[in-house]
Amino acid sequence: MKKIELLFPKLCNIYGESYNVEYLRRCNPEIEVVATSHKETPAFVEEDDISMIYLGCTTERKQEQIIEMLRPHRDRISELIEKGTIFLVTGNGVEIFGKHIEDGDRKIEGLGLFDFHSVRYMKRERHNSQFIGTYDDLTVLGHRSQFSFAYGDFQESFITIEKGIGMNPDTKLEGIHRGNFFGTYSLGPFLILNPLFAKKLLRIMGLGDSLCFEKEITEAYEYRLAELRRTI
Template sequence: MKNVELLFPELCNIYGESYSVTYLKRCDPENINVIETNHKTQPAFVTQDVDMIYLGCMTERKQEMVIQILSQYKDRIRELIDKGVIFLITGNAIEIFGNEIRDGGRTIPALGLFDFYSVRYMDRERHNSQFIGNYGDLKMLGHRSQFSFAYGEFENNFIDIEKGIGMNPDTRREGIHVNNFYATYSLGPFLILNPYFTKELLGKMGLDQSLCFEKEIIDAYEYRLNELSRNMK
């Protein structure tokens, strides 16, 4: 049985991110156990072996709350990343793992696990866009809707952007990929949007790579990819 920990779904599910984990379980319900961790309880990963940890998008206020919670376990998170435990981090949850978040005259210390910082532009309109990128041989799709951007070298980026923007409008590098730690600004049920990547994660956990509604979800992926390829600059 593989344990997948869904962190703080009551706080971190603005665009339906938690359904990535629901979908993953539906792909292999007999072999995946989902642990839903409330923000008022200690995460299972602190004392238990877990195979995957998921954290999704949240409001800016909740972001600071989650930083406070996870700061207690920073060393354990680093240990799990080094050991190759799978992490999937989506939306502005990625910013929690950088050095700091700058918000006007405030600087909010983050976990400092990766060398970058984020800047909130709350006085501007929210940035909304989609992207097509490459992760190895896979075409990756993503949606973003955010007030903030991240800045750094991002040498260990997750996705090389083909169309759209990366961690900020001046880079084609998107996300973070170190060992089995994957983080992206993309929103929503990322695993449904990217079925071939979902197959890869199942394989990394030693599970069968068959997907729930495989034909339908791959057909939808191909349709989105073709539409975006035709319509995006």
């Protein structure tokens, strides 16, 4: 069995992010999901057989709470990243792993595992957009709805944007990537939006690459890609 740890699903499921893990579970009977409450110590702290860790989008207030819950385990997270454990982090969850988050006069220290910082623009309208980008030989789709942007040189970026914006409006680099750590501002069911990337994660876990409803979600991906190339 391959274990996937779903972190804090009651706090980090604003746009249905938890279904990313549920979808993988349905793809392969060899996957076991460990759902960790925000009141529990993450399983990855003591268990060595966690193949993948998932963290989704949350509110700004809960984001700060999650940073403090994960801070005692920073070294363990760093160890797992270096070991090659898969991490998939979506929405503003990516900001938790940066150096800090600026919110007006406040500076909220992050986990400091990646060399970037984020800035909240809470007095502005929420930014909403979609993007098309590339990762290795894959075309990746995403959509965002956020009050904050991230800044840095992004030498460890995940996606190169073809259409849309990156971590902020002045860069075409999106997300963070190191080893098998993948973070993106994209929201919601990222793996259903991107069946080719879902296949990649399954292969990394050594589970082949058969997908649940593969024909249907591949057709939906191709249709969405054509529409976005036409409209963005």
